[in-house]
Amino acid sequence: MGNKASSRLQRRWNFWGYLFILPNFLGFVAFMLVPIIMALVFSFTNYDIISRMDFIGIENYINLFQDDQFIVSLLNTLWYSVLTVPIGVVLALLLAVMFNRQIRGIAIFRTFVFIPVITSMVAVSLVWSMLYEDNSGLLNIVLNSLGLPSVHWLTDTNLAMISIAIMSIWKGLGYNMTIFLAGLQGVPGELYEAATIDGANSPQKFWHITVPMIGPTTYFVSLMALIGSLQTFDQINIMTQGGPVDATKTLSFYLYQYGFSYYKMGYACAAAYVLFLLVFVVSMIQNISSKKWADLT
Amino acid sequence: MAQIHTVHKKKSAGFIVRRVLLYLLLIIIAVVMLVPFLWMVSTSLKEQYDAVKIPPVWVPIPPRWQNYVDLFTQQPMLQFMLNTIKIVFFVVLGQLFFSSLAAYSFARIKFQGRTVMFFFYIATLMVPGQVTMIPTYLMFAKVGFTDTHWALILPAFFSAFGVFLLRQFFMSLPKELEEAAEIDGCNPFTTYWRIMLPLIVPAMLTLGVFTLMNTWNDYMGPLIYLSTPEKYTMTLGIAYFKGIYTTQWNLVMAGSVLSVIPILIAYLCAQKYFVEGIAFSGVKG
Numbered sequence: 001m002g003n004k005a006s007s008r009l010q011r012r013w014n015f016w017g018y019l020f021i022l023p024n025f026l027g028f029v030a031f032m033l034v035p036i037i038m039a040l041v042f043s044f045t046n047y048d049i050i051s052r053m054d055f056i057g058i059e060n061y062i063n064l065f066q067d068d069q070f071i072v073s074l075l076n077t078l079w080y081s082v083l084t085v086p087i088g089v090v091l092a093l094l095l096a097v098m099f100n101r102q103i104r105g106i107a108i109f110r111t112f113v114f115i116p117v118i119t120s121m122v123a124v125s126l127v128w129s130m131l132y133e134d135n136s137g138l139l140n141i142v143l144n145s146l147g148l149p150s151v152h153w154l155t156d157t158n159l160a161m162i163s164i165a166i167m168s169i170w171k172g173l174g175y176n177m178t179i180f181l182a183g184l185q186g187v188p189g190e191l192y193e194a195a196t197i198d199g200a201n202s203p204q205k206f207w208h209i210t211v212p213m214i215g216p217t218t219y220f221v222s223l224m225a226l227i228g229s230l231q232t233f234d235q236i237n238i239m240t241q242g243g244p245v246d247a248t249k250t251l252s253f254y255l256y257q258y259g260f261s262y263y264k265m266g267y268a269c270a271a272a273y274v275l276f277l278l279v280f281v282v283s284m285i286q287n288i289s290s291k292k293w294a295d296l297t
Numbered sequence: 298m299a300q301i302h303t304v305h306k307k308k309s310a311g312f313i314v315r316r317v318l319l320y321l322l323l324i325i326i327a328v329v330m331l332v333p334f335l336w337m338v339s340t341s342l343k344e345q346y347d348a349v350k351i352p353p354v355w356v357p358i359p360p361r362w363q364n365y366v367d368l369f370t371q372q373p374m375l376q377f378m379l380n381t382i383k384i385v386f387f388v389v390l391g392q393l394f395f396s397s398l399a400a401y402s403f404a405r406i407k408f409q410g411r412t413v414m415f416f417f418y419i420a421t422l423m424v425p426g427q428v429t430m431i432p433t434y435l436m437f438a439k440v441g442f443t444d445t446h447w448a449l450i451l452p453a454f455f456s457a458f459g460v461f462l463l464r465q466f467f468m469s470l471p472k473e474l475e476e477a478a479e480i481d482g483c484n485p486f487t488t489y490w491r492i493m494l495p496l497i498v499p500a501m502l503t504l505g506v507f508t509l510m511n512t513w514n515d516y517m518g519p520l521i522y523l524s525t526p527e528k529y530t531m532t533l534g535i536a537y538f539k540g541i542y543t544t545q546w547n548l549v550m551a552g553s554v555l556s557v558i559p560i561l562i563a564y565l566c567a568q569k570y571f572v573e574g575i576a577f578s579g580v581k582g
Contacts, residue, residue: 118571126549130336138336181576237516260521272425
C-alpha cells in the first residue's frame with residue numbers, strides 16, 4: 001500500500017519535473033548537445049558547405065599541426081594568456097584589498113573601475129585603437145610631450161600583442177576585483193583584529209591572512225581569466241585583424257577565418273576542438289593543483 | 298600622560314599621511330579608468346580633422362553635436378538601436394522564463410534522472426562557444442534563419458548558467474511554503490508561478506541584468522549571423538562604422554558613446570544586481 005502510494009508520488013514528480021524541464025531541455029539539446037557532437041563529427045570531414053562532405057579521419061588535425069599559421073595562433077594565444085592572467089589577477093586582488101575598506105567616497109571609485117566591465121569590448125577596442133594610433137594617438141602625444149619617442153603600439157610585431165593585453169587587463173580589472181571583493185567578505189574580521197593585537201603590519205596581514213584565506217577565490221578567478229583568455233576574439237577582430245604579420249592572430253580568430261571567410265567548416269571545427277581540449281586540460285590542471293594546494297594549507 | 302599623548306598624536310599624523318596617499322592612489326586609478334571614456338566623448342564632439350590634430354584638442358569648443366545627427370541621418374543608427382533593444386528584450390524575457398522553470402524543477406521536484414541531467418548542464422558550462430558556433434550556424438542556415446534576429450534570440454533562451462544561478466536561489470527557500478501551497482490545492486505550476494517565483498525576484502533581476510549586459514555587448518553572434526546593415530545591432534554597427542568612416546574618428550566615437558550610454562544608465566539604476574551577477578559568476582566553482 002505504502003509502496004503503491006510512493007510510486008504514485010514518484011510518477012507525479014516525474015510528470016511535473018519533466019514538464020518543467022522540457023522547454024529548456026529541448027533548447028539545451030538543440031543548441032548545446034547536438035552542436036557539440038556535430039562539431040566533433042564535422043572535424044573528421046572536409047565539409048565546406050558548397051560541395052563536399054567526406055570522412056577524412058584525422059587529416060584535419062594533422063593538417064592543423066602542420067600549418068605554421070595554426071602553430072603561430074596557438075603560441076600567440078598562450079602568449080596572450082601569459083601576459084594577461086597573472087598581472088590581471090594580482091592587480092585585481094590588490095585593488096580589491098584596497099577597496100575593501102570603509103572610507104569616504106570609496107564606492108564612487110569602485111564604480112569607476114567597474115565601468116569598463118559593463119562596456120562592450122567593441123566600444124573599448126575602438127577607443128583604444130584611437131589611443132594607440134601611431135601619430136595622433138593620445139598615448140604617443142603624452143609620451144612625446146614628456147620628451148620620449150613614439151611607440152608603435154599596434155604596428156610593431158613585438159608590441160602589438162602586449163598593447164592588446166594592456167587594454168584587456170584594464171577592461172577586466174573590475175570584473176575580477178568584484179569576485180575578489182565577494183571572497184574577501186568571507187574572511188573573518190577577527191583574524192585581522194588578532195593580528196593587529198599581535199603587532200602585524202599591513203603587508204604581513206596581507207601575506208599571512210588575506211592570501212591564504214582567499215586561495216579558492218584566487219584559483220577560481222585565475223581559471224576563469226585563463227579560459228577567457230584562450231578564447232580572445234573581439235579585440236583582435238576590431239583592432240588588428242590578427243596583424244601585423246600574424247603577430248596577434250589568436251586561435252579564435254584563426255578558426256573564425258577558416259569557418260566564416262574560407263568556409264572550411266570541417267577544418268574550423270577541428271580547430272575548435274583543439275581549443276576545447278586546451279580549455280579542458282587547463283581546467284583539469286588547475287583543478288588538481290588547487291586540490292593539492294588545499295591539502296597543503 | 299604627556300608621553301601617551303604624543304604617541305597618539307604621532308599615530309594620527311601617520312594616519313593622515315597614509316590617507317592622503319591612499320586618496321592620491323585612488324585618483325590615479327580613477328584617471329586611468331576614465332580617460333579613455335572622456336576621450337571617447339570629447340572626440341565624438343570634434344570636427345573630423347580636430348580628432349587627429351597635434352597638439353590635441355582636449356575640449357572641443359563649440360562642440361559639434363552634428364556628429365550625432367549625422368549618424369541618424371546618414372546611417373541606420375536608430376534601426377541599430379531598435380534591433381538591439383528588440384533582441385535584448387526577447388532574450389532576457391525568454392531566458393528568465395525558461396531558466397526559472399528548469400531551475401525550479403532541478404531544485405525542488407524529485408524526478409528520476411535529475412542528478413544526471415543536472416550534471417550535463419553543469420558540464421557544458423566549460424565548453425567554449427567556438428565549439429557550438431559552427432554547427433549552430435549551419436543549422437540556422439538550413440532553415441533560412443541566418444541574417445535574421447531569430448538566430449541570435451533563440452539559442453540565448455537556454456542558458457546553463459541561468460539555470461544554475463536560479464536553482465541556487467530556489468534551494469535556499471523554505472520547504473514549508475510548497476507544502477502549504479499543496480494543501481491549499483495548488484499544483485506544482487501554480488506553486489511555482491504564484492508563490493516561488495515572486496520570492497526569487499532579486500535573483501531574477503540579477504540574472505536579468507547579467508543577460509542584458511551580455512546580450513547588449515555581444516559581438517561575435519551578430520558578426521556571424523547578420524549581413525544586412527539594417528539588421529545590425531549597436532555593437533556590430535559601431536564596428537561597421539570603423540570600416541566605412543576609416544579616418545572619421547569623431548563619428549565612430551559618437552556611435553560608441555551612443556552604444557555605451559544605455560548600458561551605463563542601466564548599470565547606475567541597478568548597480569547592486571550587476572555586481573551580484575558578476576560575484577555569482579565567481580562562486581559557481
